[in-house]
Amino acid sequence: AQSVTQPDIHITVSEGASLELRCNYSYGATPYLFWYVQSPGQGLQLLLKYFSGDTLVQGIKGFEAEFKRSQSSFNLRKPSVHWSDAAEYFCAVGALDSNYQLIWGAGTKLIIKP
Amino acid sequence: KAGVTQTPRYLIKTRGQQVTLSCSPISGHRSVSWYQQTPGQGLQFLFEYFSETQRNKGNFPGRFSGRQFSNSRSEMNVSTLELGDSALYLCASSWGLAGGPGEQFFGPGTRLTVL
Numbered sequence: 656a657q658s659v660t661q662p663d664i665h666i667t668v669s670e671g672a673s674l675e676l677r678c679n680y681s682y683g684a685t686p687y688l689f690w691y692v693q694s695p696g697q698g699l700q701l702l703l704k705y706f707s708g709d710t711l712v713q714g715i716k717g718f719e720a721e722f723k724r725s726q727s728s729f730n731l732r733k734p735s736v737h738w739s740d741a742a743e744y745f746c747a748v749g750a751l752d753s754n755y756q757l758i759w760g761a762g763t764k765l766i767i768k769p
Numbered sequence: 770k771a772g773v774t775q776t777p778r779y780l781i782k783t784r785g786q787q788v789t790l791s792c793s794p795i796s797g798h799r800s801v802s803w804y805q806q807t808p809g810q811g812l813q814f815l816f817e818y819f820s821e822t823q824r825n826k827g828n829f830p831g832r833f834s835g836r837q838f839s840n841s842r843s844e845m846n847v848s849t850l851e852l853g854d855s856a857l858y859l860c861a862s863s864w865g866l867a868g869g870p871g872e873q874f875f876g877p878g879t880r881l882t883v884l
Contacts, residue, residue: 687871697878698859704872745811756817759812
């Protein structure tokens with residue numbers, strides 16, 4: 656069955672430290688991959704997406720993600736986090752044969768220590 | 770270009786009542802998806818409409834229904850509300866064209882509280 660796993664429910668990092676949020680997927684087809692961010696009380700905003708080509712994808716707010724087919728992963732990274740990055744982050748996967756439906760991870764809540 | 774709008778932003782209802790939520794997608798987008806978000810449950814897919822037709826449906830009871838109008842605006846309805854229906858309901862729009870799922874653009878959500 657298709658699934659997306661975000662193994663970390665919460666992650667706490669110090670302001671200025673680097674960040675990596677994990678996303679693993681189980682999908683039979685070539686996936687389309689997305690990372691979204693949700694600030695408290697807000698809707699979701701797209702950070703970045705991977706459809707094809709270069710496996711290192713740059714997004715907004717200084718985020719990047721790397722698609723590793725051999726590991727079925729699409730981890731999100733940022734070299735130096737800011738207090739404003741505190742939010743919940745969602746990974747989503749879709750494919751040509753997914754009937755237009757995205758499969759969502761459960762989310763990782765990022766907490767920033769001052 | 771205007772983003773996805775949802776009305777109302779907040780709603781308080783009592784058990785047994787029904788509620789209708791509205792979503793206006795980005796101009797030109799023909800696909801509208803609805804999600805329920807609760808703490809600990811993440812995003813749960815309700816249904817997706819494309820050109821006035823329900824194209825996908827999640828695993829929710831029949832009390833949850835939706836529709837889409839010719840201008841792509843969508844409504845979802847929940848009848849006979851239960852306490853467990855308290856949640857943030859998110860609407861997302863996309864082009865919905867062939868070739869697989871494109872990025873979805875989300876509205877701010879409607880916070881429904883059932884008392």
